[in-house]
Amino acid sequence: MMSLLTEGLANALQWQVLLVIIIGLLIGISIGSLPGLTSTMGVALILPVTFGMEAVSGILLLVGVYFGSVYGGSLTAILINTPGTPASAATALDGFALAKRGLANKALTVSTIASTIGGLLSVIVLILVAPQLANFALKFSAPESFALALFGLSIVSSISGKSMSKGLIAGLIGLLIATIGLDPIGGFPRFTFDSMDLMTGVNFIPVMIGLFAASEAFHSMENLFSSRQVAMKVEKIKLKWQEFKMLIGTMLRSSGIGTFIGMIPGAGADISAFVAYNEAKRFSKNKEEFGKGALKGVAAPEAANNSVTGGAMIPLLTLGIPGDAVTAVLLGALMVQGLQPGPMLFETNGPIVYTLFVGMLLANVFMLFIGLAGIRLFTKVLLIPKAVLIPMIIVLCVVGSYSLGNNYFDVVVMFVAGVIGYFLKKFEFPASPIILGLILGPMMESNFRRSLVMSEGDISIFFTRPITVVLLTIAIITLFTPIFKAVLQNKRNGKGELL
Amino acid sequence: MKNSMKKFLGLFIVSTLIFVLAACSTKESSGNTDNSGDKDYPSKPVTLIVPAAAGGGTDTTARALVASAEKFLGKSIGVVNKTGGSGSVGMTEGANAKPDGYTVSMVFVELTMFEHLGLSPLTHNDFKPIALINLDPAALTVPADAPYDTVEEFIAYAKENPGLKIGNAGTGSIWHIAAEIVGAEAGIELNHVPFEGAAPAVTALVGGHVDAVTVSPAEVKTQLDAGNLKTLAVMSDERSNIIPDVPTFSEAGLEVSNIGTWRGLTVPKDTPDDIVATLEAAFMKAAEQEEFTSFMENSGLGIQLKSSNEFQQFMDENYELFGKMIKDLDLH
Amino acid sequence: MKIPNIISGVVVIMIAGFFYSLTFQFPETATQDVGPAFMPRVYCGLIVLLGGLLIIQGFRDQSKKEGTERTIGYALATMGFVLLYLILIPYLGFYLSTALFVFALLVFSKVRNKMALISVSLGTPLFIFVVFEKLLKVAIPLGSLFS
Structure with a gap:
């Protein structure tokens, strides 16, 4: 393998290849940071360009776009509370809180470093143990996916903010919205009110844009006229070595989580970011800091969502199985280049595969430099006066939701979500549990019911499979620990509140 | 505040200027709004509605075909993905577009199934077919x-x-x-x-x-x-050229109907016939080009060309067949 | 007593009740799985439960009310602007509507600098044109007036 790696290194270190990676990253970062333009869309938009390119350059261009877009989503999440991609929804929680405290610089540094570390580690895992892990990923059938989705949902209690019951309600509302559209097993239209647009359900990306960005714009507009108005400032405080050392554990753990979730078919960057956020909080000594601007709350989701990239490549390259929409596009790109992913790929096209591996490592390293160099430029956004920034954000929300599927209905969904999001905030309901419910609801319900179809109605399918049992147990512990704690705390404080 | 406002304005104006320059340098302007001439069709870029998400099999097929068809049509063809409703959202928009040949829709097998499944009133009769491009059996x-x-x-x-x-x-x-x-x-x-x-x-x-x-x-x-x-x-009459060693069901001793997915091109039903003929010629030729056929082969997709008339008949048969099957299987 | 909690509790219970009532139109499936109505009913049930809890909390809460400023009108007005903007797009097209919307919102938020007013309300649609229409090939709606 060493000789293949050195050969790959020699192949990758040509200026054309390096240039292609950098161009890909720049395109990816721009696309990722624009709300509504997802990683999948970025890769799909660039795909036709690669048809006329050499295999290695073409694939690495797409890899650059993919990696860059996952990272790029965090920029707008931190700066203007507008997750560019769903993968960064969890980053907005603490990232924006940091920016509001004037620490945008630090938050962006952490997100850049965490993204790079997550990306690098996952590619290293991909190079070293891909075949073994891929076979494990194949063990994931409907019951396992159901348990994983339930585990993801169970973290709702840790992103609920002040009131546990309001967080749980928000999560359930997300789940309920997710049931709109054709039912995943029987194909029966639910809650569609005979509308064609609701047939395939409510797309969660416009909902996310509305809940985060549009509602934030309405709020800022209000603050513009209020005496409480505080100007955004950008302090030139850099990340200290001491602080970085505190984050290493979180980044490593989150990278592991991201790589693992990345290789599971049907689970991707958005889920991994939330799970990593929850685990960072679970292991942290200062839990109350989370949600108010914890550096770990930025490092965890960013390391996790970028490590999904390498993880998702594992079943793609070793088995030819695309685990999500992005890798499905990449599979098409590989096949057009005459590269058949699967076990044979490593034997027939060893040098190309290892060149791709080296390219992926380089892409992550370049991302670090581009990100760190860009921070000063990115934070300029915060210097734009709020009165000017707000209309521009609203316009971006509209175009972003529209370009998702060129469907005006998505813009309407975004607006409605924005209005609802505004009132939720007024009534102190957290918005992120709704997103969590929307992302994981379909995965949970369809796999729950698919399991029952497979077992012909026998519910023991959930208790007899080891991975399922372990995940379900963790899910139950994760969901109820914070609830019990909250109840205990309230009792101790003598308050009558239950949750 | 005032200072930052000035600074920002400076930045904004400079970047705006750059964008203006960039916009001017992109070669063709799409401002050509001449929609009178049937005779000199096509006189402006054509839009192809793909009722599926970017990056999927339907989308890549469309984009590969467009890349090869542009030189036969003599105008650029822009692909627009319109997702939603299992494709019915994009197709409905395609059916309701101006019948001037400047909006072409990709359609697929589901078009002949929507009505039977109770998903949408849209059928193939809302379109005029241009050509069938791809067919893959189950x-x-x-x-x-x-x-x-x-x-x-x-x-x-x-x-x-x-x-x-x-x-x-x-x-x-x-x-x-x-x-x-x-x-x-x-x-x-x-x-x-x-x-x-x-x-x-x-x-x-x-x-x-x-x-x-x-x-x-x-x-x-x-x-x-x-x-x-x-x-x-x-499930087809002939063996698939993707996997030529595999027998058909009838060879294997079981008579089943031909079932498969297909993708074709259509225009709104009131489009003039000479425009349909122009499009038919361009896309049929495009589908025979080596760049397209090798793309399809590498992707494992089968090419099946049917002219406008054959495609119409093919969709009629599909519509009948699925109507009967969906009723028999009690799926709606 | 915390009124907002009581209001929100009542609202979510009403929403859940409405969705629950709709599930009775769903068919019972003959297959082995739990059917299309099962999950929505579970969600609605839990929402009703938690909504009830919220109402009880609202009545029990003894914390003092924080004085809030009456600025909600500005947010509602902004929503009105956006709504108008979204209604205009299908007619005037995206670019013209955007320029008008941005200009109106700037004036509303008391920006009086003429340079700022003009450059931002023209620059924003221009940016969208270059990035989304030219570079990303998104088909931006032109509006029924112009096509």
């Missing part, structure tokens, strides 16, 4: 180590072990109907497991969580090449 595929190598053995095994799990791309999808037909014709009891699309169903088959799938050869090609899966038969 193929019965099982794990490579399954204890049966032919359709006959599969049926015998299924009779002894009722309730074999067969994965499909969703209830009411074309691959589900294919599996129902195999079950009904062979007289075997199958447990139909719906997935969100064909790819997850194939993944479950490779993982050994279901016993068979009935999807197109394109969806399983990678796994066939890797030796993880084997295809027992295809």
Whole structure:
């Protein structure tokens, strides 16, 4: 393998290849940071360009776009509370809180470093143990996916903010919205009110844009006229070595989580970011800091969502199985280049595969430099006066939701979500549990019911499979620990509140 | 505040200027709004509505075809993805577009199924066909180590072990109907497991969580090449050129209807015939170009060309067939 | 007593009740799985439960009310502007509507600098044109007036 790696290194270190990676990253970062333009869309938009390119350059261009877009989503999440991609929804929680405290610089540094570390580690895992892990990923059938989705949902209690019951309600509302559209097993239209647009359900990306960005714009507009108005400032405080050392554990753990979730078919960057956020909080000594601007709350989701990239490549390259929409596009790109992913790929096209591996490592390293160099430029956004920034954000929300599927209905969904999001905030309901419910609801319900179809109605399918049992147990512990704690705390404080 | 405002304004004006320059330098301006001339059609860029998400099989097929068709049409063709409603949102928009030939829609097999499934009132009669481009039959595929190598053995095994799990791309999808037909014709009891699309169903088959799938050869090609899966038969009259060694169902001794997915191009139904003829000629020629055929081959997609008239007849037959099947299978 | 909690509790219970009532139109499936109505009913049930809890909490809460400023009108007005903007797009097209919307919102938020007013309300649609229409090939709606 060493000789293949050195050969790959020699192949990758040509200026054309390096240039292609950098161009890909720049395109990816721009696309990722624009709300509504997802990683999948970025890769799909660039795909036709690669048809006329050499295999290695073409694939690495797409890899650059993919990696860059996952990272790029965090920029707008931190700066203007507008997750560019769903993968960064969890980053907005603490990232924006940091920016509001004037620490945008630090938050962006952490997100850049965490993204790079997550990306690098996952590619290293991909190079070293891909075949073994891929076979494990194949063990994931409907019951396992159901348990994983339930585990993801169970973290709702840790992103609920002040009131546990309001967080749980928000999560359930997300789940309920997710049931709109054709039912995943029987194909029966639910809650569609005979509308064609609701047939395939409510797309969660416009909902996310509305809940985060549009509602934030309405709020800022209000603050513009209020005496409480505080100007955004950008302090030139850099990340200290001491602080970085505190984050290493979180980044490593989150990278592991991201790589693992990345290789599971049907689970991707958005889920991994939330799970990593929850685990960072679970292991942290200062839990109350989370949600108010914890550096770990930025490092965890960013390391996790970028490590999904390498993880998702594992079943793609070793088995030819695309685990999500992005890798499905990449599979098409590989096949057009005459590269058949699967076990044979490593034997027939060893040098190309290892060149791709080296390219992926380089892409992550370049991302670090581009990100760190860009921070000063990115934070300029915060210097734009709020009165000017707000209309521009609203316009971006509209175009972003529209370009998702060129469907005006998505813009309407975004607006409605924005209005609802505004009132939720007024009534102190957290918005992120709704997103969590929307992302994981379909995965949970369809796999729950698919399991029952497979077992012909026998519910023991959930208790007899080891991975399922372990995940379900963790899910139950994760969901109820914070609830019990909250109840205990309230009792101790003598308050009558239950949750 | 004032200072930052000035600074920002400076930045904004400079960047605006850069954008203006950049916009001017992109070569063609799309401001040509001349829509009078039928005779000099096409006189402006044509839009192709793809009612599926960017990056999927339908989308890449459309984009590869467009890349080769532009030189025959003499104008650029812009691909617009309109998702929603299993494709019905984009197709409805295509059907309601101005019938001037400047809006072309990609349509696929679901167009002849929507009405029967009660999903949308849209049918192929809302369009005028240009050409059929691609056709992929359903193929019965099982794990490579399954204890049966032919359709006959599969049926015998299924009779002894009722309730074999067969994965499909969703209830009411074309691959589900294919599996129902195999079950009904062979007289075997199958447990139909719906997935969100064909790819997850194939993944479950490779993982050994279901016993068979009935999807197109394109969806399983990678796994066939890797030796993880084997295809027992295809549901068409002729063998698939993607997997020429695999027999058809009738060769294997079971008469089933031809079931498969297809993709074609259409325009709104009131489009003048000479414009349809221009488009037909351009796209038919484009589909024969080497760059397109090699793309399709590499992707495992089958090329099947049908002219406007043949395509109309083909869709009529499909519409009849699915109407009957969906009713018989009680799917709506 | 915390009125907002009581209001929100009542609202979510009403929403859940409405969705629950709709599930009775769903067919009972003959297959082995739990059917299309099962999950929505579970969600609605839990929402009703938690909504009830919220109402009880609202009545029990003894914390003092924080004085809030009456600025909600500005947010509602902004929503009105956006709504108008979204209604205009299908007619005037995206670019013209955007320029008008941005200009109106700037004036509303008391920006009086003429340079700022003009450059931002023209620059924003221009940016969208270059990035989304030219570079990303998104088909931006032109509006029925111009096509």
